[in-house]
Amino acid sequence: MKALNGDIEALGSTTDPATAQTVIGLLKALIAKLPSTLQNDAFKSVLSAPIPTGTNKIGSVDIANSPTVRVDSATAVNVNMAGALPAGSNKIGSVDIANNPTVRVDSATPVNVSIAQPSVLQIAKVSPTNMKSVVKSAGSANTSELIISLSSVQGRIVEYIITADATNTAPVYIGENGIDSTKGIPLAPGQQFRLEYGKELYFYAQNTTDKIRVTVISAT
Secondary structure, X not given: OXXXXXXXXXXXXXXXXXXXXXXXXXXXXHHHHOOHHHXXXXXXXXXXXXXXXXXXXXXXXXXXXXXXXXXXXXXXXXXXXXXXOOOOOOOOOOOOOOOOOOOOOOOOOXXXXXXXXXXXXXXOOOOOOEEEEEEEEOOOOOEEEEOOOHHHOOOEEEEEEEEEOOOOXXXXXXXXXXXXXXXXXXXXXXXEEEEOOOOOOEEXXXXXXXXXXXXXXXXX
16 A cells, blocks of 8 residues: 555554554554544543533433432422322332331321331220229318329329219319319209319319318229
8 A cells, every 4th residue: 555655555464553564553553542532432521610500401311220319419309200100009118217207197098007126015994993082171262172182092083973062052163273163163062073084173162161072983
């Protein structure tokens, strides 16, 4: 083969090195001078400056072969589904809920919860087993007074049975601490009242001679 400068160059062999004075050797030397990105049928671009922030968006990204997608941002990412999720028995395999979050279930369908560690959960109705009766006379007129303290009752108070003494001269009132004739439950002389209440109960009388008989039913 005759070169442009008039020299005669042999075609050479594919095994010729880039230093060989043959056509194939010269072509290998030329290819060696090209950027490596162009030697393997690939093209890479190097950004000379950062991509500016703002409203710039990528038009469309096709993610194939189910890769793992990682988003290093605290900002919520909206994902548009290509199609509706099929109805049926599809389930999420496993969800790890840490740090005791608040879980909201927007469904009227019961949700089954499996406890990972062995645990015993027992709910039992406790029947009343104790009864205590007292007679409470008004220590002062027009004063809210404690009927019986919780510490003097065995177990948990379940119910009060209260009877206003038949000899009372006026209604008495029962309720929470601070009651008076305007906000308590009135009991006329001789009237009986049953109240399921687990806290301390108070009564209010307008006369020091008035009294009530109280039976406290409790459970242990």
